[in-house]
Amino acid sequence: MSIVVVGTVAFDTVETPFGKGENVLGGSATYFSTSASFFTDVSLVAVVGEDFPQEHVQFLQSRDIDTAGLQRIPGKTFHWTGKYGYDLNEAQTLDTQLNVLTEFRPNLPESYRDAEYVFLANIDPDLQMDVLDQVRAPKLVACDTMNFWISSKPESLKKVLQKVDLVVINEGEARQFTGEANLVKAARSIISLGCKRLVVKRGEYGVLMFTKDSVFAAPAYPLEQVFDPTGAGDTFAGGLMGYLANTGDLSEDGIRQAIIFGSVMASFNVEDFSLERMKRLEYREIEARYKNFKSLTSFRDIEPL
Amino acid sequence: MSIVVVGTVAFDTVETPFGKGENVLGGSATYFSTSASFFTDVSLVAVVGEDFPQEHVQFLQSRDIDTAGLQRIPGKTFHWTGKYGYDLNEAQTLDTQLNVLTEFRPNLPESYRDAEYVFLANIDPDLQMDVLDQVRAPKLVACDTMNFWISSKPESLKKVLQKVDLVVINEGEARQFTGEANLVKAARSIISLGCKRLVVKRGEYGVLMFTKDSVFAAPAYPLEQVFDPTGAGDTFAGGLMGYLANTGDLSEDGIRQAIIFGSVMASFNVEDFSLERMKRLEYREIEARYKNFKSLTSFRDIEPL
Structure with a gap:
């Protein structure tokens, strides 16, 4: 089974207390598809400008990512500049050059339209809806969003949420979107809009997954070195969706397992800048860390006193 | 087996977005001993003033807490006034009236000195050390502390940490104490001082427990209503130590289970002000929530792709 992801391919300039990356490869679709490619076939829809180097396209292709949907148009590639302090949970955006992104109209190649798994990364909810209209019979659609769309296009966003199976959102954004300080109430409120599952990302604290009648808590892996959190959320979503597409198991148990693969x-x-760690990652490391997650969280069943 | 706890018995005046409690029963030893009393016998060492009502002493005794070590001396009882905003993870202290606490010299009744489990709640580390000198052969000693002692008596605190088996500390305090932004590094640094286990409390995000060669992550229970977080940390420690004293199982598995009981x-x-929820809590509810923690965190072992 294969996944289609629609999102951004970008240049990032990122500064953290541990170093700086200038004009490095970034973008939600880049992180997502690279991560998902460890588990399944991925097809990417995004736009870049004339300045986007062929070596980055070759990297994506080296991961067997289908780049037929990567449009190259006149102009410059989307460029995000951000900074993290010692609190690595929150990026400070210093500059956003949308460039060719302002002209992005996702147009799915015919071969993409039968995709069974679709990820709508963080883009304009109206474009997310456009994509939904182009896919024929997906088994599972997930979407992400951000504070900018919550405040500028809440009605469009609500329509998207009603149509997707799984929403991935940051903790602060869940609170912002619903006006609820309590996260459980915020989650219930988003689910009541019509999405079946909500995954709330909490940075170094892990994730909570809500359905109408269940909650699953997964910690983040405690790391001694976090160099650059950029792309962590999309890499998480890529692992989650990639594993789901691989197994096709959409049961609660199957999705929980996929959440752990996403967390892995x-x-x-985050152990290195840009996609550097992904470039040298091997599948056996993924399996080993999954097992570490198991021992990180395991505790005995209750024995009556 | 029984526990001795040394800490505060206090009046609290607490305001949260959901209401206000004036001059309600509070204090670290109060929360700890009430919580631990669901699992084991508890003996309390603390000081109150002449204004402390007999009904509160009777409440502690109704929970079979030994109050022989509760000194009553001339003056007024310790009074803490604090406030929580919608971010219920952090209390803002508005006023601290130490009152009789300034004259507190923990003096353990002879019958307490053979205690096998000892909890040194958040008090002056020099007093914590005094208590350590009075107990003969404890099986397990745990301690808590706070930012005030970290900045005012770091050397005394280090001596205490070297002598205890288990340290319970807030996330921010672990960072403050070690000057390490990364929590895993901060934990390793505290463990290198000589304590065997470190439990880092992260409010609504749960706890992490570190030893030299293991980490355990437990989430907090996702609640739709949090009325008052006051005493959550001491109630956690009470459940943790109470369960340990009950089972005597100090293996990694035994302590993980105790961590979950503490979290329960x-x-x-936090579901009600002061100790109101504890007053009407029944053991079957504790067991039921333990089981909910299990389903909250469970996921399948890995199956090779």
Whole structure:
């Protein structure tokens, strides 16, 4: 089974207390597809400008990512500049050059339209809806969003949420979107809009996954070195969706397992700048860290006193 | 087996977005001993003033807590006034009236000195050391502390940490104490001082427990209503130590189970002001929530792709 991801391919300039990366490869679709490619076939839809180097395209292709949907148009590639302090949970955006992103109209190649798994990364919810109209019978659609769309296009966003199976959102954004300080209430409120599952990302504290009648808590992997959190959320989503597409198991148990694989992938990604850690990651490391997650969280069943 | 706890018995005046409690029963030893009393016998060492009502002493005794070590001396009882905003993870201290606490010299009744489990709640580390000198052969000693002692008596605190088996500390305090932004590094640094186990409390994000060669992550129970987080940390420690004293199982597995019981107790305590929820809590509810923690965190072992 294969996944289609629609999102951004970008240049990032990122500064953390541990170093700086200038004009490095970034973007939600880049992180997502690289992460998912460890588990399944991925097809990417995004736009870049004339300045986007062929070596980055070759990297994606080296991961067997289908780049037929990567449009190259006149102009410059989307460029995000951000900074992290010692609190690595929150990026400070210093500059956003949308460039060719302003002209992005996702147009799915015919071969993409039968995709069974679709990830709508963080882009304009109206474009997310456009994509939904182009896919024929997906088994599972997930989406991400951000504070900018919550405040500028809440109604469009609500329509998207009603149509997707799984929403991935940051903790602060869940609170912002619903006006609820309590996260459980915020989650219930988003689910009541019509999405079946909500995954709330909490940075170094892990994730909570809500359905109408269940909650699953997964920690983040405790790391001694976090170099750059950029892309952690999309790498998480890539591992989650990639594993789901691989197994096709959409039961609660199957999705919980996929959440852990997502957490594993994110934990590797933050160990280095840009996609450097992904570039040298091997599948046996993923399996080993999954097992570490198991021992990190295991405790005995209750024995009556 | 029984526990001795040394700490504070206090009046609290607490305001949260959900209400206000004036001059309600509080204090670290109060929360700890009430919580631990669901699992084992507890003996309390603390000081109160002449204004402390007999009904509160009777409440502690109704929970079979030994109050022989509760000194009553001339003056007024310790009074803490604090406030929580919508971010219930952090209390803002508005006023601290130490009152009789300034004259507190923990003096353990002879019958307490053979205690096998000792909890040194958050008090002056020099007093914590005094207590350590009075107990003969404890099986397990745990301690808590706070930012005030970290900045005012770091050397005394280090001596205490070297002598105890288990340290319970807030996330921010672990960072403050070690000057390490990364929590795993901060934990390793505290363990290198000589304590065997470190439990880092992260409020609504749960706890991490570190030893030299293991980490355990437990989430907090996701609650739709959190009325008052006051005492959550001491209630957690009470459940943890109470369960350990009950089973005597100090293996990694035994302590992990105790961590979950502590988390269960804390999750109940925050559901109402002061100790109101504890007063109406029944053991079957504790067991039921332990089982909920199990389903909250369970996921399958890895199956090779």
